[in-house]
Amino acid sequence: MALRLARARRWAMLAILGLVVLALFGFGFIWLTPYWIDLVRPAPMPPAVDERDFGDRVLYISPHPDDESLGGGGLIQRLVAQGKQVFVVFMTVGDGYRRAAEEAFHVFPARPADLRRLGALRHGEALAALGRLGVPAENVVFFGFPDGGLSPMWEAHWSDDDPVRGPNGATRVPYPFAYQSDRPYSGSAAVAELEAVLKQFQPTDVIYPDPFDQHPDHLATSAFVVYTLAKLQQDVREWTYLVHRGDYPVPWTYEPKWFLLPPGPLVAVGVHWLAFPLRGEEEAGKYAAISQHVSQVRTIGPFLRAFVRRNDLFGRIDTPVLRSVAGFDPMGAARSGAAAGAPREHTWSFIGSGGSGNRAEPAPLAPYTVVLDAVGDTLQREWEGSADLRAVASVRSGGRWYIGIQTRRRIDSAVSYELHLRLFQKVGVRRVDLAVRGGVPTVLPGSAPSDAIPPGVMIRGDVLWLSFPDAWLADTGSWMVEVQTRVAGHQVDSSPWRIIRLSPK
The missing domain is CATH 3.40.50.10320 (LmbE-like)
Known part of the structure; x- marks a missing residue:
């Protein structure tokens, strides 16, 4: 009798486990179906070339x-x-x-x-x-x-x-x-x-x-x-x-x-x-x-x-051209009140995002976008929205050179945002590799000397801006840029390497 009860309990546990697995599978199928449909849906027929x-x-x-x-x-x-x-x-x-x-x-x-x-x-x-x-x-x-x-x-x-x-x-x-x-x-x-x-x-x-x-x-x-x-x-x-x-x-x-x-x-x-x-x-x-x-x-x-x-x-x-405008200063609020030589960080929130913070509006990202990236195109990126890259922007203004990074969700201190630059100058190619985590920039191995650290970092909602001396571009005809995101040391996303010109051909 005891043996039969033990067998019955064992079969009952297996049945319950099977139902749980089926339920999880069904939930996952329902949850992921829109993702997979969107992922494998091809584009319309593109124009012809011969x-x-x-x-x-x-x-x-x-x-x-x-x-x-x-x-x-x-x-x-x-x-x-x-x-x-x-x-x-x-x-x-x-x-x-x-x-x-x-x-x-x-x-x-x-x-x-x-x-x-x-x-x-x-x-x-x-x-x-x-x-x-x-x-x-x-x-x-x-x-x-x-x-x-x-x-x-x-x-x-x-x-x-x-x-x-x-x-x-x-x-x-x-x-x-x-x-x-x-x-x-x-x-x-x-x-x-x-x-x-x-x-x-x-x-x-x-x-x-x-x-x-x-x-x-x-x-x-x-x-x-x-x-x-x-x-x-x-x-x-x-x-x-x-x-x-x-x-x-x-x-x-x-x-x-x-x-x-x-x-x-x-x-x-x-x-x-x-x-x-x-x-x-x-x-x-x-x-x-x-x-x-x-x-x-x-x-x-x-x-x-x-x-x-x-x-x-x-x-x-297309090869974008770096824009120059007057009055663009997204770093202004980040610099104010910061100790000289210390890493600057200022966290803003988008208006209407539900967050608190400085309501001053930096210039919008879109007019200065130089690189676009696909979003939600892997399961990990779908899950890690703060590491899912959307766009890279850049602009020159007021003696500064700004580079912006936009993600699908808000910038997160648990994510490392890496910026990789190759500046094609009159003599040689200058390499700059930086990582920003928690608003603090650091120089990565293989980069230019420590003067590569930008004097300001601004984080506002889903956008992170970095600032560099405009003098860096004095002898530069074009530059390459790539952004990577990492969580716990593992790469989640990377933007395509893209050339940006300083003036039209």
Whole structure:
């Protein structure tokens, strides 16, 4: 009898637990359904672009072998057929994908030597794919930088004396077929090679990863290209392409009669999306090129084939110009009454927000916006609204240079707001990296000296303003900006790296 009661209780507890799990699942499904619907809802069909919009010498920059076929396989065929020169640069040879190495060589786990074998294999696959697209091997360059290591190279390992160690076990380019074998895995080396290629090819157009791509290697490639073009002041048409986002393409299946459409969250963030319609034979050629990447088709085939649609998709990004106005002083209230040399903080609330504080109105953010970011485009950002970036603004006034950061919810002292600047000056590039938490700015490693700390920080509702000496811009022609947010040391969001000019071209 006691045994039966124990069993009955056990089954009752399991039943209750099951009901709780079902209830939580149902609640989560109901709560998340609007989020997912909004996330995967693509934009309307963008305007069309054709081969006449491209010049005679087009440089396509690809983070890994296969990105050339996924992002521009149809366009490349058309350009070649029209007699235009197409050059392709691979930043890496895709030698960090352990699962692909394990599948290709039947080893587990994949060792660094296996990953280097994978790099050589993917080098051959890339040449075969581009051969299908009509690009000769002499127009293809492989830098051989580390797959999975481009972001550390861009952010932290800039010096040749402090290279990244790649998943392949190397700190220098190990491939004899590379553009420059034995080159250190460093940010400065990547810029030097991009400079050399741009000077050698003299392209009319450069196509590179969109800054809203979510793959770290793609983001870093985009930043390296934007940086190098600004440094060289080379006058080219710039185009972007998208590969890695959770909401692109929709769905991740082979749908050749469908269109590639931009993700809904990226409709109003400053990217002008353009569709390049493909002919039937170009669509078939794109499929054939993707199929040459056998090591990748074996592991992520459905995702790769999802890019075979009735068009290629490209973006054009406007370059904003820094505005100068009179009477803009959002820091005034923050400076008043603060001790000389001490960090200043002043918390304001938006009128109508329900908070208390100084009711003085600083100039609105919108007229000075230079970067827009998608909001609520991941679950973590949806949850951490104070770390979900909405916009970056900038303006010059009264001998000061102001940069504003806006988030979806109020600025929070638990969030670290990082500002990363690259100032292209007459002699060299000045690097400034700051973090603001609780209204207190600090200089991050790798930045300019301590004079980079701004003399004032103002926080008002969902906007944080920083102020710098206007003299910093005296010898500056343009500058790059990125903002990151971190909670407990973990990155939540980042704005796209964007160039801002001080005067129109």
